[in-house]
Amino acid sequence: MFPIDLLDATPEGASSAHHSPLLANLNDEQLAAVTLPAGHALILAGAGSGKTRVLTTRIAWLLQTGQATPGSILAVTFTNKAAKEMLARLSAMLPYNVRGMWIGTFHGLCNRLLRAHYQAAKLPQAFQILDTQDQLSAIKRLCKQFNVDDERFSPKQLMYFIAGCKEEGMRPGDVVVSDPDTRKKVEIYQLYEEQCQREGVVDFGELMLRSFELLRDDVHLRQHYQRRFQHMLVDEFQDTNKLQYQWLKQLAGDVVEGRFVSSSSVIAVGDDDQSIYAFRGARVGNMADFIREFDVRNQIKLEQNYRSHSNILDCANALISHNSNRLGKSLRTDQGPGEPVRIYEAPSDLAEASWMVDEIKQLVKSDGFKRQEIAVLYRSNAQSRVIESALFNASIPYRVYGGLRFFERAEIKHALAYLRLLENPHDDTSFMRVVNFPPRGIGARTVEVLQDTARSSGTSLNDAVTAVGGTAGTKLQGFVAKMDVLRERTQGKTLREIIETIEEESGLIEHYRSEKEGADRIENLQELVTAAESFVTQEGFGRDAVALPLDEHSGTSAITQSPVSQGLDPRAPLLNEPLKPAEGTLASLVNADTGETLSPLQAFLVHAALEAGDNQAQAGQDAVQLMTVHASKGLEFDAVFIGGVEEGLFPHENAMMDRGGLEEERRLAYVAITRARKRLYLSHSQTRMLHGQTRYNVKSRFFDELPEEALKWITPRQAGFGTFTPNSGAGGAYGAGAGGRFGSNSGWGGRAGSTSEIFASPPVPKQKAEPSHGIKAGLNVFHNKFGEGKVLAVEGAGDDARAQVSFGRHGTKWLALSIAKLTIVS
DNA sequence: ACATTGATGATTTTT
DNA sequence: TCATCAATGT
Numbered sequence: 001m002f003p004i005d006l007l008d009a010t011p012e013g014a015s016s017a018h019h020s021p022l023l024a025n026l027n028d029e030q031l032a033a034v035t036l037p038a039g040h041a042l043i044l045a046g047a048g049s050g051k052t053r054v055l056t057t058r059i060a061w062l063l064q065t066g067q068a069t070p071g072s073i074l075a076v077t078f079t080n081k082a083a084k085e086m087l088a089r090l091s092a093m094l095p096y097n098v099r100g101m102w103i104g105t106f107h108g109l110c111n112r113l114l115r116a117h118y119q120a121a122k123l124p125q126a127f128q129i130l131d132t133q134d135q136l137s138a139i140k141r142l143c144k145q146f147n148v149d150d151e152r153f154s155p156k157q158l159m160y161f162i163a164g165c166k167e168e169g170m171r172p173g174d175v176v177v178s179d180p181d182t183r184k185k186v187e188i189y190q191l192y193e194e195q196c197q198r199e200g201v202v203d204f205g206e207l208m209l210r211s212f213e214l215l216r217d218d219v220h221l222r223q224h225y226q227r228r229f230q231h232m233l234v235d236e237f238q239d240t241n242k243l244q245y246q247w248l249k250q251l252a253g254d255v256v257e258g259r260f261v262s263s264s265s266v267i268a269v270g271d272d273d274q275s276i277y278a279f280r281g282a283r284v285g286n287m288a289d290f291i292r293e294f295d296v297r298n299q300i301k302l303e304q305n306y307r308s309h310s311n312i313l314d315c316a317n318a319l320i321s322h323n324s325n326r327l328g329k330s331l332r333t334d335q336g337p338g339e340p341v342r343i344y345e346a347p348s349d350l351a352e353a354s355w356m357v358d359e360i361k362q363l364v365k366s367d368g369f370k371r372q373e374i375a376v377l378y379r380s381n382a383q384s385r386v387i388e389s390a391l392f393n394a395s396i397p398y399r400v401y402g403g404l405r406f407f408e409r410a411e412i413k414h415a416l417a418y419l420r421l422l423e424n425p426h427d428d429t430s431f432m433r434v435v436n437f438p439p440r441g442i443g444a445r446t447v448e449v450l451q452d453t454a455r456s457s458g459t460s461l462n463d464a465v466t467a468v469g470g471t472a473g474t475k476l477q478g479f480v481a482k483m484d485v486l487r488e489r490t491q492g493k494t495l496r497e498i499i500e501t502i503e504e505e506s507g508l509i510e511h512y513r514s515e516k517e518g519a520d521r522i523e524n525l526q527e528l529v530t531a532a533e534s535f536v537t538q539e540g541f542g543r544d545a546v547a548l549p550l551d552e553h554s555g556t557s558a559i560t561q562s563p564v565s566q567g568l569d570p571r572a573p574l575l576n577e578p579l580k581p582a583e584g585t586l587a588s589l590v591n592a593d594t595g596e597t598l599s600p601l602q603a604f605l606v607h608a609a610l611e612a613g614d615n616q617a618q619a620g621q622d623a624v625q626l627m628t629v630h631a632s633k634g635l636e637f638d639a640v641f642i643g644g645v646e647e648g649l650f651p652h653e654n655a656m657m658d659r660g661g662l663e664e665e666r667r668l669a670y671v672a673i674t675r676a677r678k679r680l681y682l683s684h685s686q687t688r689m690l691h692g693q694t695r696y697n698v699k700s701r702f703f704d705e706l707p708e709e710a711l712k713w714i715t716p717r718q719a720g721f722g723t724f725t726p727n728s729g730a731g732g733a734y735g736a737g738a739g740g741r742f743g744s745n746s747g748w749g750g751r752a753g754s755t756s757e758i759f760a761s762p763p764v765p766k767q768k769a770e771p772s773h774g775i776k777a778g779l780n781v782f783h784n785k786f787g788e789g790k791v792l793a794v795e796g797a798g799d800d801a802r803a804q805v806s807f808g809r810h811g812t813k814w815l816a817l818s819i820a821k822l823t824i825v826s
Numbered sequence: 827a828c829a830t831t832g833a834t835g836a837t838t839t840t841t
Numbered sequence: 842t843c844a845t846c847a848a849t850g851t
Contacts, residue, residue, distance in 0.1 A: 079840065107841045131841080204841045239840095280839060380837050382842095402839085439827070610841070630838050652837055668838080691836060692842035 047674035048307030070100030129609035166205030237270030309338025353390035373638035401627035406613030426460035438511035640676035646697035
């Protein structure tokens with residue numbers, strides 16, 4: 001077998017490649033990582049240490065020195081973005097195409113595996129993938145059908161339960177039932193599984209679990225892939241969950257007589273200090289398990305940081321040193337100390353935002369920072385609102401990360417549901433989504449009857465329509481007939497034509513044309529056509545769909561060059577057996593057994609499910625970047641603001657409940673700090689509006705863990721109003737902000753004005769001062785929403801104080817004075 | 827069918 | 842506080 005020969009040749013290959021331009025400019029640590037000998041290894045890659053470069057150079061080096069063929073390489077990431085970047089860098093580095101390699105996300109690779117072996121995995125040929133939204137609606141549908149008490153078991157909770165089980169590798173039968181609640185949940189889990197199987201759909205967790213089981217249970221298949229993937233590289237290893245680790249293990253080797261035996265090389269790259277996804281099942285412990293179970297001999301630390309000045313790194317290092325059970329790592333830089341890390345204490349969240357705005361103006365105007373290179377990070381999304389307002393009022397363009405992604409938008413989901421119904425009429429989730437959208441007189445009652453009918457006859461909704469009588473039945477049958485006609489009509493059409501036809505004939509376009517906010521949606525529907533078009537061209541659909549032009553230089557073995565039709569016979573000896581078509585994006589959608597390919601539409605639907613699309617607001621403009629700390633992982637900026645560094649927020653109070661919660665919060669802070677290249681600002685506020693209540697927060701304990709000599713407190717002396725100028729720049733030109741969310745917010749000025757009272761009397765935590773509101777019966781007051789009114793009565797004191805106010809048109813209301821903003825009018 | 831109201835809950839999130 | 846969503850009313 002080729003790997004053996006090639007591995008024997010490693011020493012020469014390695015030494016001669018030493019002078020290769022590939023390896024130029026690598027530091028010693030990086031070079032060692034890139035040229036690691038065969039065998040499992042762990043690379044502890046600190047923030048900004050050139051991790052992706054090492055990963056890609058390693059692959060290029062393996063190929064260039066002849067130690068590996070493209071077909072023997074598997075590289076797995078968590079996000080599509082990371083996978084794309086890796087692919088892009090590799091194709092820039094390598095003289096030939098990168099098709100033979102398996103590079104992708106865990107879910108993307110699982111999808112490939114399941115497509116190639118759908119029969120062995122007991123899935124229909126064109127199985128659909130449910131995203132989180134679809135999964136939730138599938139569960140809701142199920143709950144309704146089986147009369148699950150949604151007080152006791154909310155669909156969301158059930159979804160988390162099911163996803164959690166799958167992440168742990170557990171089928172319903174594997175869950176240990178200790179209480180009646182769990183028993184019920186497991187029951188629903190079981191029913192959900194049956195429903196998915198019946199409808200031919202899989203959720204994200206199922207992609208992982210099903211392909212894990214496929215590998216585990218099919219020894220021929222497993223060994224085939226084990227032989228094939230001699231070089232596996234795992235990015236962000238600290239984020240892997242239990243199932244993903246087990247999945248890797250299946251691919252890497254077998255347990256023989258209680259010992260794990262593997263002949264491949266698994267390189268795990270990660271940073272335990274940047275593990276921030278425990279809440280979604282990530283197990284940092286996988287790193288220690290990996291070292292033990294894979295008998296890792298080589299561990300390399302990448303500690304040279306190429307990003308930040310040393311004051312910033314000193315803060316990061318000092319902070320993270322307060323965590324226990326670290327694998328141990330300390331970042332260093334050749335860049336000088338740079339500016340001190342600035343710390344600001346604001347009297348309120350509004351003042352904090354206003355300070356940020358002033359500081360950003362300064363950075364851009366005087367210090368030559370680009371707005372794009374300035375980021376404002378926060379612990380929770382709720383914090384963005386005030387910052388957005390402040391930026392908007394100051395006419396500073398900004399961009400918020402983390403809204404709805406393209407393929408998650410309602411209109412896109414609707415169009416996709418129609419497309420899915422074309423492919424699979426039994427996809428009840430899609431059926432439900434569009435049976436009455438746009439409205440065609442099929443009401444809730446009708447749908448209920450249909451669901452009952454379908455359940456009792458054990459068929460899909462589509463097939464049950466004939467059994468419904470009356471006008472309701474006629475309408476349903478009309479819908480199904482329409483879909484049948486469309487299915488017929490789109491036969492043999494190009495993807496573009498199919499989508500255009502569907503968008504028009506479904507009535508979606510028409511529907512949105514008559515809606516006031518519909519213009520954007522129609523634009524998105526057109527964008528969907530464009531996306532499909534570029535998908536087709538990029539992926540090479542439409543021409544040469546089966547015969548892959550394999551580059552001669554790729555040195556692929558018989559395995560990768562085999563004609564698709566030779567396929568896999570599970571009983572045939574697999575050694576030297578050509579069986580895998582799965583090369584590159586296109587061939588991955590070719591089935592190993594039958595050589596069937598997915599149609600362009602089917603492939604596009606897979607793409608849409610697996611890649612939710614852009615996560616950011618419109619790009620282009622030079623805008624300040626706003627995002628959560630989580631979203632900032634992997635990014636870097638010249639200047640970084642971290643707001644709300646307060647007890648209860650950062651570290652977050654909810655995180656303190658779970659074991660290890662504080663340490664994860666600290667890692668989160670570590671991630672945030674290490675985003676900054678030149679300038680770092682940390683701020684906290686004495687008061688903050690949260691859930692409609694003013695909260696008094698003390699500054700975060702994390703400040704106490706930073707080295708004094710790297711810091712500079714820049715809070716001005718608080719004398720009365722201090723330096724705060726409420727609502728500076730108010731009335732400035734609207735339309736400059738990228739968001740535009742505040743374009744119609746005429747109430748803003750009034751709100752900012754009323755909060756300025758907070759500054760007049762700085763808050764004293766917990767102390768209940770006498771009624772500062774000054775509201776008395778008989779006074780005339782003004783309310784932002786209800787307008788002017790007369791106070792009829794006041795009762796209670798402090799935070800509990802309430803006033804009964806009569807607002808002419810809006811009636812009489814009791815208002816909590818700590819919440820409602822009442823201003824006294826003469 | 828559609829608008830309006832009231833309850834609810836509100837870290838972090840990719841696939 | 843404020844968005845979302847199911848339930849209710851016209």
